[in-house]
Amino acid sequence: MERNEFDVLIIGNPCIDLIFSGLPHWPAPGKEVYATRFAIGAGAVFNTAAALSRLGLRVALLGELGNDCLSRYLLEEMRQAGICCDLVRQRDERLAAVSVALVHDGERGFVSYAEPPARPALDEFRNFEEASTLAPELLPPLTLAELRALLSRYRWRAAFLHVHPALGPVLELLAQQRITIFLDTGWHPRLLGDPRLPEVLRQCSVFLPNRLEAEALTGTHDPVAAARQLAQFVPLVVIKLGAEGALACQGEQLWHCPAWPVSEVIDPTGAGDAFDAGFIYALLHGYSLPEALRCGTICGSLATTALTGSAAVPDATELERLRHSSP
Numbered sequence: 001m002e003r004n005e006f007d008v009l010i011i012g013n014p015c016i017d018l019i020f021s022g023l024p025h026w027p028a029p030g031k032e033v034y035a036t037r038f039a040i041g042a043g044a045v046f047n048t049a050a051a052l053s054r055l056g057l058r059v060a061l062l063g064e065l066g067n068d069c070l071s072r073y074l075l076e077e078m079r080q081a082g083i084c085c086d087l088v089r090q091r092d093e094r095l096a097a098v099s100v101a102l103v104h105d106g107e108r109g110f111v112s113y114a115e116p117p118a119r120p121a122l123d124e125f126r127n128f129e130e131a132s133t134l135a136p137e138l139l140p141p142l143t144l145a146e147l148r149a150l151l152s153r154y155r156w157r158a159a160f161l162h163v164h165p166a167l168g169p170v171l172e173l174l175a176q177q178r179i180t181i182f183l184d185t186g187w188h189p190r191l192l193g194d195p196r197l198p199e200v201l202r203q204c205s206v207f208l209p210n211r212l213e214a215e216a217l218t219g220t221h222d223p224v225a226a227a228r229q230l231a232q233f234v235p236l237v238v239i240k241l242g243a244e245g246a247l248a249c250q251g252e253q254l255w256h257c258p259a260w261p262v263s264e265v266i267d268p269t270g271a272g273d274a275f276d277a278g279f280i281y282a283l284l285h286g287y288s289l290p291e292a293l294r295c296g297t298i299c300g301s302l303a304t305t306a307l308t309g310s311a312a313v314p315d316a317t318e319l320e321r322l323r324h325s326s327p
Contacts, residue, residue: 004154006084007057007284009179010049011140011161011170013064014074015097015114017043019307021267023104035103037266041308042077043099044186047270048160050081050310051277051299055319057284060084060154064141066095066115081310087150089141101269106243108269110187144169151177157284160276162186163207165196171203182280184208184272185217192216201233208279210240210272223247224254238279238293240272240300246293257293260301261327270309275300278319291323298322 022036042050045061053059061083065071067090078085099112140147140161151173158180161167174181183204185192192213201207207230209217214226223239227249230237237249245258278299282292299313306312314322 005058006060006154007157008049008052008059008280009154009156009159010045010052010059010061010083011063011159012045012061013095013097013114014042014046014049014061014078015044015099015112016070016074017041017099017101017269017308019101019103019267019269021103021307023102026104026109027102037307039267039307039311041310042074042081043270043309044097045160045162045273046074046078046081046083047273047303047309048184048276048280049078049083051274051303051313052280053082054310054313054315055277055281055299056316057281058084060087062087062140062142062150064089064091064095066091066093068094068096070096070098101267103267103269106265106268108267139164139166140170144173147173158182158280160184160280163197163200163204164191165194165200167200168196168203171200175203180205180283182206182208182276184276185213187213189216198233201230204234206236206238206279206283207234208238208240208272208276211242214239224249227254236289238296240275240296242268242271245297246275246300248289248293250289255290255293257290257297260298260322262301262305265304267307267309268304269307271300271303273309274303274313277313281316281319294323295319 019039020035027033049059049061095115097114099110102109156179159174160182163183163185181204211223215221218226218229220226227237227239227247231249239247243259248255275296279292279296282295302312303309
């Protein structure tokens with residue numbers, strides 16, 4: 001493979017994850033609670049990028065970091081994970097992004113902060129109301145002309161990014177290059193309720209929300225109904241169901257894959273990101289949809305057995321061994 005050829009382009013900004021696991025109960029106002037486990041790691045799109053890299057795919061990340069100590073830590077973590085950082089822009093300002101994860105009884109809650117850059121919204125996004133304040137860290141730090149030039153210098157098989165109502169022009173450029181587009185979504189209530197999202201979803205190849213995100217997008221608590229509704233816009237919808245595995249909908253056909261069994265769930269943070277990586281790995285290797293779901297659930301389930309979303313993700317050899325074995 002030539003230097004300018006990659007398997008997956010990851011678009012988005014990583015963040016710092018501070019993970020407190022083993023809480024005896026959820027924190028109460030005015031009271032202190034102690035965790036039994038703690039870890040600091042890189043998170044957000046880093047989890048999927050690092051897992052794909054561990055699975056042997058060549059991955060580059062397009063995003064931006066600042067000049068603060070947290071940004072420097074994230075850049076070093078990406079390099080150690082084998083992620084190409086040539087497309088990461090470093091701004092001469094603080095650009096902190098932190099997420100605190102509290103884990104209790106197999107579930108987690110988050111407190112997150114993403115410092116918006118000092119620059120105004122890019123010209124191409126100014127026509128979108130609140131584009132500069134509605135999760136701007138999800139948008140590529142490039143003008144469309146710069147992105148077009150980038151796509152002419154590199155070859156990509158797939159792109160992975162989080163959905164945003166202002167992404168339409170970006171997805172059009174990716175589609176023109178015949179790049180398979182995988183979209184996930186984070187928990188951004190205002191973003192998930194944006195009426196422009198269906199048109200953005202029409203431009204992707206695969207959509208990978210979790211159960212809560214699918215419910216927020218469709219208004220239904222039934223994952224099957226949500227999958228069928230979303231499949232009206234997207235060729236392939238995969239809804240991550242946590243301990244219940246994953247559900248896929250393509251046209252009128254449905255598939256379900258149970259979660260891979262693990263002895264103990266230590267930290268579910270980033271499990272969905274790991275699922276994404278296993279699923280993308282399988283599709284890019286030409287596996288069937290049921291096998292892709294199996295690869296995704298193996299990676300997602302194993303990710304819960306250690307702190308941070310990427311520490312326990314298998315490499316390709318281990319994933320293939322498990323794929324051919326019985327749980």
